[in-house]
Amino acid sequence: MPPLRLRLQLFSVLRERLGREVLDVEVPAGSAGGDLLDILARTYPDIAAYRSTIRLAINEAYERETYRLSPGDDVALITPVSGG
Amino acid sequence: MERLEQKNDAVWLCIQEHPLDVAAIAAYLPTPLVGGIDLFIGTTRQWTGSRETVTLSYECYPGMALKEMARIARAAQDRWKLERVALHHRLGPVPAGEASVILAAGSAHRADAFEACRFLIDTLKKDVPIWKKEHFADGTEEWVQGGG
Numbered sequence: 001m002p003p004l005r006l007r008l009q010l011f012s013v014l015r016e017r018l019g020r021e022v023l024d025v026e027v028p029a030g031s032a033g034g035d036l037l038d039i040l041a042r043t044y045p046d047i048a049a050y051r052s053t054i055r056l057a058i059n060e061a062y063e064r065e066t067y068r069l070s071p072g073d074d075v076a077l078i079t080p081v082s083g084g
Numbered sequence: 085m086e087r088l089e090q091k092n093d094a095v096w097l098c099i100q101e102h103p104l105d106v107a108a109i110a111a112y113l114p115t116p117l118v119g120g121i122d123l124f125i126g127t128t129r130q131w132t133g134s135r136e137t138v139t140l141s142y143e144c145y146p147g148m149a150l151k152e153m154a155r156i157a158r159a160a161q162d163r164w165k166l167e168r169v170a171l172h173h174r175l176g177p178v179p180a181g182e183a184s185v186i187l188a189a190g191s192a193h194r195a196d197a198f199e200a201c202r203f204l205i206d207t208l209k210k211d212v213p214i215w216k217k218e219h220f221a222d223g224t225e226e227w228v229q230g231g232g
Binding site for chain 2: 009011012053057061074078081084
């Protein structure tokens with residue numbers, strides 16, 4: 001199975017720390033959302049710092065880390081929000 | 085992104101860079117079935133303890149923020165008997181004293197409006213993908229991480 005290529009959207013503190021709005025990544029086919037976060041945390045210390053508080057938004061809705069990722073999924077890393 | 089909006093006879097959602105229009109929101113809420121309106125305005129606070137804030141700046145996840153606001157409005161409508169609900173949030177810089185968020189609920193009887201309004205602000209602060217950065221008078225700045 002070819003790896004899964006995903007484009008991630010970054011906001012707020014992650015966008016600033018990584019200096020970019022999108023991040024293109026490859027993960028093994030069949031990966032879950034939590035696997036993706038673990039891979040990112042190993043690669044990017046700035047993501048590791050927020051690993052435990054990041055929520056995954058997939059196709060513009062919150063999903064659990066057990067969510068099975070598919071090609072074309074629109075993934076965003078949501079650090080604790082602070083609207084209001 | 086200037087303005088995201090969704091408006092019908094029951095719900096009015098808006099995310100915009102312009103100052104929020106409290107009069108327009110207050111005018112939207114009454115209907116012949118409404119007997120009470122509760123309206124919450126969140127503003128930029130200048131002082132937090134001894135730290136002075138000059139401005140807050142807000143950004144959102146445009147594709148998702150309005151959808152989450154719609155979900156919260158539906159949850160409130162499911163839980164309380166509401167005639168009209170409004171959720172408006174400002175983006176970009178919001179200087180001290182100006183409104184960053186206005187939420188309102190209109191219902192036949194006041195208890196529904198009061199309780200729904202509290203739920204709307206508490207849930208918005210927890211779930212809607214909007215973030216604020218504090219710009220302090222000493223020149224420093226920092227992203228606020230949750231804690232709403």
